[in-house]
Amino acid sequence: MSRHFDAIIIGTGQAGPSLAARFSDAGMSVAIIERNKFGGTCVNTGCIPTKTLVASAYAAHVACRGADYGFTTGGAVQVDMKRIKARKDAVSGKSNKGVEEWLRGLKNCTVIQGHARFRSARTVSVNDELLDADRIFINVGGRASVPELPGIHDVPFLNNSSMMDVDFLPKHLVVVGGSYVGLEFGQIYRRFGSEVTVIEMGPRLVGREDEDVSQSVREILEAEGIKIRTDAKCISLSKHEGGIAVGVDCEDGEPEVIGTHVLLAVGRTPNTQDLGLDQAGVATDARGYITVDDHLQTSVPGIWALGDCNGRGAFTHTSYNDYEIVADNLLNGDHRRVSDRIQTYALYTDPPLGRCGMTENEVRKSGRKALVAKYPMSRVSRAVEKGETQGLIKLLVDAETKQFLGAAILGTGGDEVVHVLLDMMYAKAPYTVVQRAMHIHPTVSEYLPTILGKLEPLK
Ligand SMILES: Cc1cc2nc3c(=O)[nH]c(=O)nc-3n(C[C@H](O)[C@H](O)[C@H](O)COP(=O)(O)OP(=O)(O)OC[C@H]3O[C@@H](n4cnc5c(N)ncnc54)[C@H](O)[C@@H]3O)c2cc1C
Numbered sequence: 379m380s381r382h383f384d385a386i387i388i389g390t391g392q393a394g395p396s397l398a399a400r401f402s403d404a405g406m407s408v409a410i411i412e413r414n415k416f417g418g419t420c421v422n423t424g425c426i427p428t429k430t431l432v433a434s435a436y437a438a439h440v441a442c443r444g445a446d447y448g449f450t451t452g453g454a455v456q457v458d459m460k461r462i463k464a465r466k467d468a469v470s471g472k473s474n475k476g477v478e479e480w481l482r483g484l485k486n487c488t489v490i491q492g493h494a495r496f497r498s499a500r501t502v503s504v505n506d507e508l509l510d511a512d513r514i515f516i517n518v519g520g521r522a523s524v525p526e527l528p529g530i531h532d533v534p535f536l537n538n539s540s541m542m543d544v545d546f547l548p549k550h551l552v553v554v555g556g557s558y559v560g561l562e563f564g565q566i567y568r569r570f571g572s573e574v575t576v577i578e579m580g581p582r583l584v585g586r587e588d589e590d591v592s593q594s595v596r597e598i599l600e601a602e603g604i605k606i607r608t609d610a611k612c613i614s615l616s617k618h619e620g621g622i623a624v625g626v627d628c629e630d631g632e633p634e635v636i637g638t639h640v641l642l643a644v645g646r647t648p649n650t651q652d653l654g655l656d657q658a659g660v661a662t663d664a665r666g667y668i669t670v671d672d673h674l675q676t677s678v679p680g681i682w683a684l685g686d687c688n689g690r691g692a693f694t695h696t697s698y699n700d701y702e703i704v705a706d707n708l709l710n711g712d713h714r715r716v717s718d719r720i721q722t723y724a725l726y727t728d729p730p731l732g733r734c735g736m737t738e739n740e741v742r743k744s745g746r747k748a749l750v751a752k753y754p755m756s757r758v759s760r761a762v763e764k765g766e767t768q769g770l771i772k773l774l775v776d777a778e779t780k781q782f783l784g785a786a787i788l789g790t791g792g793d794e795v796v797h798v799l800l801d802m803m804y805a806k807a808p809y810t811v812v813q814r815a816m817h818i819h820p821t822v823s824e825y826l827p828t829i830l831g832k833l834e835p836l837k
Pocket residue numbers: 388389390391392393394411412413414415416417418419420421423424425426428429492493494495517518519520538559649652653684685686687691692693694695696697726
């Protein structure tokens with residue numbers, strides 16, 4: 379005998395809990411299953427704890443720059459890693475508790491802790507119990523990838539989850555992977571006082587971005603004393619009397635980096651291998667991501683996949699947007715589609731990189747006629763006043779429609795300012811709307827009309 383629900387949700391990431399609440403409000407009976415911590419990656423080992431650490435690192439960095447602003451701290455800035463971790467744990471813990479209490483308080487929702495596994499297209503097992511529903515929603519997220527690097531089984535290494543337990547200052551943190559996870563943690567620990575080396579196998583950091591953006595990010599990190607090794611074609615790990623030796627095999631520089639700790643930040647793997655997807659007939663791609671259509675339905679009618687596990691996004695906002703699409707389509711008879719959303723994200727180094735739409739490289743590849751304008755942050759007066767002049771602004775516009783194609787804002791406030799451009803893209807408005815708008819002084823946004831005045835054909 380199985381227990382029947384109108385809907386079963388597997389995982390409490392960034393889509394599952396909101397979906398449970400919407401269904402519960404609509405009078406549907408819902409079972410939501412979580413095998414680990416409520417709130418998933420973002421809440422416990424991702425966005426929330428890392429951005430809390432970014433804030434501590436920023437405060438320490440500004441304190442170290444006291445002389446630039448006209449104050450002294452009465453000695454060298456000392457970080458207390460136990461207190462930094464306690465602050466991070468408090469912020470993250472509050473959110474984790476909030477998700478659990480919210481779910482347990484929903485009137486038509488049954489919260490079950492345990493590992494869920496499909497037994498058929500309509501049945502799921504958890505803790506030796508069978509549940510069934512006509513609609514099942516998968517929100518199982520992902521975990522840090524562990525590539526089969528030579529020596530990987532011989533040495534200890536950290537990932538984004540185990541980094542959450544670090545309450546000491548690594549003497550020399552070697553970060554393998556020069557993208558979101560690696561660069562955010564790398565800068566955080568450099569600002570806390572660790573020696574940091576980032577090793578990236580590609581030719582540049584944040585390889586999805588344009589060359590000028592990658593180069594600018596690199597200069598910002600190097601200026602803080604982070605060592606960067608790109609083109610590390612053959613990475614290996616081995617024990618060393620000084621800690622761990624990371625073989626880098628770069629085109630230039632030392633062939634080995636000796637660190638006390640290694641952080642692996644080389645991408646994510648979806649949590650789909652132990653879900654019994656074959657029992658339900660749900661298809662995955664070669665990398666284990668659940669294949670979905672434009673409405674997020676899987677290969678099996680009645681089963682949807684939301685968040686990182688569907689490979690259609692890898693951010694909290696894409697997972698939350700998946701929830702909005704599914705809920706609006708099912709409950710409001712809407713026809714929302716994944717393909718209607720515009721790519722956007724931020725890299726939370728300091729200064730941050732705010733991005734929306736296409737990169738310059740992507741625009742070139744698309745072959746369309748475009749206009750581009752670039753402007754250094756050092757000429758933005760708000761940045762000068764704040765003493766935070768690193769970075770650049772780049773705007774891309776379609777030459778014929780005059781609509782924005784994309785933007786990169788690497789600089790103070792870049793994660794917020796980019797929304798001006800993003801919303802114009804959703805509105806399909808021409809760039810002249812922004813150019814004629816009056817903005818507040820002194821802000822980074824007030825420069826957008828000036829920068830748009832410098833648009834020229836993309837060569
Ligand atoms: C270090 C780091 C920093 C990040 N920072 C940002 C950021 O600043 N901004 C941003 O937008 N994104 C960020 N991300 C990405 C973001 O965390 C994820 O995209 C987001 O959490 C979406 O996850 P999700 O909803 O797919 O599921 P998740 O949050 O991964 O949750 C899935 C849940 O399902 C549970 N589960 C899995 N399998 C089962 C099963 N069989 N049975 C029961 N439960 C199961 C898991 O325990 C987990 O709780 C960051 C990620 C990392 C790693």
